[in-house]
Amino acid sequence: MDLVYGTPFWPSTFNPNSNYPSLQTDISCDCLIIGGGMGGALTSELLTERGVNTVVIDKRKIAHGSSSANTGLLQYTNDKTLTSCINTFGEKTGVRFYELCREAMQKLTQIADRLDTDPWFIPRTSLCFASSIDDVAMLEEEYQTLKHYGFEAELWNSDKISTHFPFSKPAALYTLGDAEVNPYRFVHALFESASKRGARIYGQTEMIHCEFDDDGVLCHTSGGKIRASKVIFAAGYETQAIKKDQGAYLQTTYAIATKPLPDLKEWYEHSLIWETARPYLYMRTTPDGRIIAGGLDEETPREDQREIRARHRGDTLLEEVRSYFPLEGLEVDYAWGAVFGNTNDGLPFIGPHPEYPHSYFLEGYGGNGTVYSMFAASILADAVTGVENGDMELFSLTRTSKPSPV
Known part of the structure; x- marks a missing residue:
């Protein structure tokens, strides 16, 4: 599956020192992680922290999905x-989901601070504005709900928005405790950390198939066999090619990175910006003065249309950015499209599946995939090391696709 097309920005920002080889022999481990992206990186960090003999494989180069x-x-x-x-x-599950996201943000901050390679992790505030006057009541209700359950948020009116930004909207939620990151650098920094604790990481090593028996899993790869007591499938959106989830679906989203701009002082606190419309526009800045914007989610185009579609959607995104920040010298430098996954009920899939013994799945599907991957890594690290964690059942792979309030 081609997950990315066009030219993503992040690989241009980092030339990793580590060159992870392909597997060339048969090996064994306590836990095999299939997937060398964000989910696999965070999980390998937590497992090696607990002394678990960990192996990671990815059919691509690391962090190239x-x-x-x-x-x-x-x-x-x-x-x-x-x-x-x-x-x-229901109240208990709904609030716990948001608590897990907040805890994951705190954990991500702690991990980023201790890594040897700078992942460009910067604490930020967020502004979610009402795309139309019809969305104001929804934002007001959400503000009251967040406040009631102890989540940090402010409700801004149009005057306050226009005081802090070069645009105005009817209302906005202003939240604290968020962050921006360079995901490509972050994944490499995490694997660098895990490898120093003994994790063995192999790029360009494809899983062919797995055999399950009483003792664990035998994974046949393009370069050798791996005997593991446990397996974590952290293959991201390609998991749907391994095991189709009834409540999951794939789409394509688009993004751009502008050329560096000399002055972004009108961008208050370099906040993360998004909106109530669906699909929504989202924007952020980078440490070198660029604007990254994304959105325009749609069904994945035919293969022969993807490259030109990424360029055209990039031009549309630039005009969207310009409507909020009419800055001189605003030009697209990088434009790309990417497949992403969502779920019908809005929760990721995390945990075991009855057809895959000794195995767990990490599917951080949705608009908050890195945050989901963080708490998923914690849940699965507990599972692998025999620690009871009641949160896993919230994200069951066999849950109904049409949940009802409890």
């Missing part, structure tokens, strides 16, 4: 509001 196209906005809020989560899943 969806992680290279990730726009790096990290937030505790979600595409599905807390109010909507409570209405759908």
